[in-house]
Amino acid sequence: AQTVTQSQPEMSVQEAETVTLSCTYDTSESNYYLFWYKQPPSRQMILVIRQEAYKQQNATENRFSVNFQKAAKSFSLKISDSQLGDTAMYFCAFMKPLLSVDTGRRALTFGSGTRLQVQP
Amino acid sequence: KAGVTQTPRYLIKTRGQQVTLSCSPISGHRSVSWYQQTPGQGLQFLFEYFSETQRNKGNFPGRFSGRQFSNSRSEMNVSTLELGDSALYLCASSLDGGGGETQYFGPGTRLLVL
Numbered sequence: 001a002q003t004v005t006q007s008q009p010e011m012s013v014q015e016a017e018t019v020t021l022s023c024t025y026d027t028s029e030s031n032y033y034l035f036w037y038k039q040p041p042s043r044q045m046i047l048v049i050r051q052e053a054y055k056q057q058n059a060t061e062n063r064f065s066v067n068f069q070k071a072a073k074s075f076s077l078k079i080s081d082s083q084l085g086d087t088a089m090y091f092c093a094f095m096k097p098l099l100s101v102d103t104g105r106r107a108l109t110f111g112s113g114t115r116l117q118v119q120p
Numbered sequence: 121k122a123g124v125t126q127t128p129r130y131l132i133k134t135r136g137q138q139v140t141l142s143c144s145p146i147s148g149h150r151s152v153s154w155y156q157q158t159p160g161q162g163l164q165f166l167f168e169y170f171s172e173t174q175r176n177k178g179n180f181p182g183r184f185s186g187r188q189f190s191n192s193r194s195e196m197n198v199s200t201l202e203l204g205d206s207a208l209y210l211c212a213s214s215l216d217g218g219g220g221e222t223q224y225f226g227p228g229t230r231l232l233v234l
Contacts, residue, residue: 032220033220035222044123044225044227044228045210046225047222050220091163097219097220106176106217107168107178108155108223109165112162
């Protein structure tokens, strides 16, 4: 079974600075999907960024970008120009490919999350 | 489009009771997944429904069940509630649950079991 590890339970960053959240995963699949989700306090979870493992290019979405290192099984999230609204729990998640023989192929496997506080 | 909606938002039950939670997916989405979120276990997959059929199931006891209706709305039921069932239950929808599709989450139902 695959596992997702987020080794930083909490992080703090000053407004306008850059912060990187770490995520590593373990899988025997060669193709898969990775996600970063954001869960603001008392608000619903929203997608930040999505990466397909077979694509070499790192995904970016405005101030959010990832550093995807497939060989190292690492998928870190970089937030540039941090804003107060970025304060949230951030979850890294893994999804198996559709052709996986495992029945969990449509399920997200989440890491334990990193609580990010952006300081004014 | 309206997002994923979940009702009720909060519930308080006592041990031994049963509870039903409801989820309405984004219009046009046919796959609905359920997750349990607790401080101790984090986010865990419960099950996924598509076209009124359960396609995937996580590692939860049989007290946890679900169903999906022809309009893609889904319900999950927990019978014989235990204290450990206290959690935020999240529903997520996607178009058809295919390869790496983004899942869109609802606000959750917070269940407290006393």
